[in-house]
Amino acid sequence: MLPEFKIIDLIDILLVATVMYQLYRIVSKSGTGVIFNGVLAFIILWVLISQVFEMKLMGAILDLLYQVGIFVLIILFQDEIRKFLITLGSNRTFKFIARLFRSKDTSGDLKDGVITSLVLACMNMARAHTGALIVIEQEMKLGHIIETGETLNADISTRIIENIFFKNSPLHDGAMIIRGNKIIAAGCILPVSQNQDIPKFLGLRHRAALGISQETDAQVVVVSEERGKISFVSKGNIETDITPERLQECLVKSMRKGNR
Numbered sequence: 001m002l003p004e005f006k007i008i009d010l011i012d013i014l015l016v017a018t019v020m021y022q023l024y025r026i027v028s029k030s031g032t033g034v035i036f037n038g039v040l041a042f043i044i045l046w047v048l049i050s051q052v053f054e055m056k057l058m059g060a061i062l063d064l065l066y067q068v069g070i071f072v073l074i075i076l077f078q079d080e081i082r083k084f085l086i087t088l089g090s091n092r093t094f095k096f097i098a099r100l101f102r103s104k105d106t107s108g109d110l111k112d113g114v115i116t117s118l119v120l121a122c123m124n125m126a127r128a129h130t131g132a133l134i135v136i137e138q139e140m141k142l143g144h145i146i147e148t149g150e151t152l153n154a155d156i157s158t159r160i161i162e163n164i165f166f167k168n169s170p171l172h173d174g175a176m177i178i179r180g181n182k183i184i185a186a187g188c189i190l191p192v193s194q195n196q197d198i199p200k201f202l203g204l205r206h207r208a209a210l211g212i213s214q215e216t217d218a219q220v221v222v223v224s225e226e227r228g229k230i231s232f233v234s235k236g237n238i239e240t241d242i243t244p245e246r247l248q249e250c251l252v253k254s255m256r257k258g259n260r
Helices: 007-030 033-052 056-076 078-089 092-099 112-127 158-164 204-215 244-258
Strands: 132-136 150-155 175-179 182-188 219-223 230-234 237-242
Touching (some): 112 230, 112 244, 158 182
Antiparallel strands (some): 175 182, 219 230, 230 237
């Protein structure tokens, strides 16, 4: 006799499917999709042997592997678990709930004048084929990244940005971190994305931009030294060869999204 199928069972299946899909999207971007497929195959095998066919000996062995495997998975997928929690926390519903318990703070929002200075600097550097990597902090703090560079805490202006990334500047190879309307640090080291699907023409700056956007909710502007083009990176997605007008649109949209 088949067990009775209820609405709650359907909801349970849909929730599990949603979680598994989101996890698969995250691990596929980080290049660990093959490991995830192996884990999924093991779980299916464990359910069939232990729950469906009720094989006691083999089931007991798999049960032991399952208990130990939880800790192994946490070690293997610690970055992916972190990204999943960031994705969950950035959901509009959860952000709305969080804002109910805190006062509104707009000090971290990019002002129109700052956006204009940033866009103008990127336009000038692209024209001069000067490479740049600019990280704009969002809700998730980047203290661990800031510690890898030189603290500046300077007001944002077109000339300061261009001077930092000038080819003879000691800080031009690293990333600039912007928090609110201040340049907090420069010469910072970013995690590099290991995604094998990144186009070959994109260099180390673009890989670093993808890496930090995959691990945090930061948004990144990249100016290519070789091609003299501007790119915008957010949530592990990259938009290459954009115009200054499109860059300004992305930054304004980012500011409005942060105010929700």
